[in-house]
Amino acid sequence: MSVRVGSTRRGFLTVTGAAAALALAGDLPGVGQALAGATGRGDRRDPFTLGVASGDPLPDAVVIWTRLAPDPLTPFGGMNRRPVEVGWQVAEDPRFRRIVRQGTTQARPEASHTVHIDVRGLRPWREYWYRFRVNGKLSPVGRTRTAPAPNAVVDEMSLAFASCQAWWEGWYTAYADMAKREHDVVFFLGDYIYEFGIDRGIRPHSNEPWMTQQTVTLDEYRVRYASYKMDPDLQAAHASAPWVVTLDDHEVVDNWADEAHPSAPPAQFLVRRANAFRAYWEHMPLRLAQLPKGPDMQLYRRIKYGRLAEFSVLDTRQYRSDQAYGDGSKAPGPETKDPARSITGAAQEKWLLDGWAASPARWNVLAQQNALARLDVKEGPEVLVPMDTWDGYEASRNRILGAAYERKLRNLVSIGGDLHRSVASDLKLDFTNPDSPTVGTEFVGTSISSAMDGMDLDPGGVTLMKENPHIKFGNFQRGYVSCSITPQRWISDYRVVDKVSIPNGTVSTRAKLLVEDNRPGIQIL
CATH class of the missing domain: 2.60.40.380 (Purple acid phosphatase-like, N-terminal)
Structure with a gap:
């Protein structure tokens, strides 16, 4: 599906009317x-x-x-x-x-x-x-905590990253554990809320109107954020460290892509997107630079920690081409390989690669929404990959990993979410060839609560490990990832909760994964 972005957005104020234009305007005096x-x-x-x-x-x-x-x-x-x-x-x-x-x-x-x-x-x-x-x-x-000076030599830093916190599907025990650790910074990588109405839930009050109706209007999005942010464990995690946030799909609606979503024509969808963006900004610790202008919001940006680490925070929703082959898990083909299709858009891709060219950092980190690594989800010789991840945008992935390889970018690490499972992978220059050079490392974190309790490794996880030799670790429990970074090594501590279906579950370390400086690839400690 192809949509002319400029013409649709120019018609935005005409579609919404003067009252909506005032409600969604970018200028908020004071x-x-x-x-x-x-x-x-x-x-x-x-x-x-x-x-x-x-x-x-x-x-x-x-x-x-x-x-x-x-x-x-x-x-x-x-x-x-x-x-x-x-x-x-x-x-x-x-x-x-x-x-x-x-x-x-x-x-x-x-x-x-x-x-x-x-x-x-x-x-x-x-x-x-x-x-x-x-x-x-x-x-x-x-x-x-503030960041280090631009050229500071930093001996060590700690970070956590998380995603996918469906309120009605579990308690936020992982956040209570995160808060106790007082990281230097926390990255939230998408699905802070879920927009759809529910007909089930394990938490008290899951059947209240503010949770069972779908969010479309600005007031509805505001109430949905409030219902999530009332949680004391989430509040404790926010109060424990500065957060760097980016959104994925459910902050607006499931699997949206730029101006395209099957729920409404583009002009109408932009009204909903503007409502969602406005409520998102209102409830996140973001600067005025991120204040939406109607249905547009500048979210991709860099966060630097001296000469130790540089974080490129991506937005893989607002500028992407529509999902290939109608979305879902499909076989790769000409559409997924089409160089004209992009998950980041041309401007953001150029911004990323230009930043890498100038980066003095020991660790160059992509903080983004989903899996960069290939995920063959079909057992046997047939290959099926999810069209909503980077697998549906192979040309984008090839350009980014190819640039990192050609420029000898030091220590590329991708952190992601969205999958509701933990997946740690070596990033290959060519995922169809196990002997291809390893360009970097990816740590995908599981959900805070989405998909409920889970298990150590479900059948889907078994298939992923079997069909994708670049995947070195998998798990299907809830939790988050806590990382320790020095100039010599990166350690990712996968913290998992035994049960989110009850309050006060037990949190433990499921795996510690090591990446050494100038040695891409995962080692299990």
């Missing part, structure tokens, strides 16, 4: 600025029911976030439709005896009373603590 505003008095309800978060660390800055929502599962979160003054503080200690930055801003109804403060003037590679104040009430305290 967001992130220190302005005086009206404050509500006498309201005894907790305005910080959705917790706090920080994100996108720079050497001298970090974004801190909260949303005022005393009644979070109602439109506007139970707030009056007027601006509210919010105080904020950043300190060098958790008791706020050494406050280094503070100010006031307005939480405005246009942004669902969210607050995004881009705190500048901080010191590189330092821990900080932050909090907010509204009408005499203090928020929970969050911990964050």
Whole structure:
């Protein structure tokens, strides 16, 4: 399916009308600025029911976030439709005896009373603590950390990455474990919410209207985010470290591709996409640079950790060609190999490769949504691969892995999600030839809760391991990945939960996987 992007987007405001244009406009006066505003008095309800978060660390800055929502599962979160003054503080200690930055801003109804403060003037590679104040009430305290100076020599850093947190399918025990580890940074790689209505669920209140109806309008997306962010373990993980986020499909609708989705004509789908993007930005610790302009949002960006690691955060939804052969798992063919088709779009691909050409980093990391490695899901000589992953966009994959090989890019590592299973692979220059050079390493993490308890290795996992010799590890339990990185080695610790169908399951390490500097390929410790 081919859609003319320019003509459809030019018609966006005509389709939505003036009221929608105002509701979805990119300019939100006062967001992130220190302005005086009206404050509500006498309201005894907790305005910080959705917790706090920080994100996108720079050497001298970090974004801190909260949303005022005393009644979070109602439109506007139970707030009056007027601006509210919010105080904020950043300190060098958790008791706020050494406050280094503070100010006031307005939480405005246009942004669902969210607050995004881009705190500048901080010191590189330092821990900080932050909090907010509204009408005499203090928020929970969050911990964050800035990135190192651009040319700093970093001896070690820690990160976690996660994806796919279907609220109704399990408890967020993995997040409780993640929060205790206090990583330097957390990457969330997509499917923060699920948009569809459900008719089942293991959690209490799974059958409430705010979970059983599909999200289409801006208010519906806002309530869906609020329902997820009320979870205390998710709040603890957000408050434990800065997050770097990107979205996948379910933040909008299952398996969307650019302007294409079978649920609606492109012009109508753009309205839904704009609603979804707006609610996403409102609920994530993102800068104003990521504020959507209608149905468009600039999400791909770089996060650098001195000379140790450079993270290229991708957006493989907004610019991709429609899925080949009608989606699903199909045999590779001329359409998957077509060089005119792309999963990133030409501009993002050029941005990525240009960045690699200039990278001084020891570890060059793709933080992206799904599996870059080939995934033959059919046992036997017939090959079937999923069209929604990089397998459906072979030319894109070949250009990126080919460029890494030709330029001798140092230590390419891909981290991904989406599969609801753990899959760790050697990235081959040619996946059809096991003797082909290994270009890099991929760690795909399982889901936080999506697909419920799972098992160590299901039949699908057995097939993947048998049919794909480049896959070195697989698992079908829930959890996340915790990584330790030094100049000499990268260790990925696959943390799994025995059961997410009950609260307080047991978290353990299922596998530790090692990659050594200048030696691509996985070693199992």
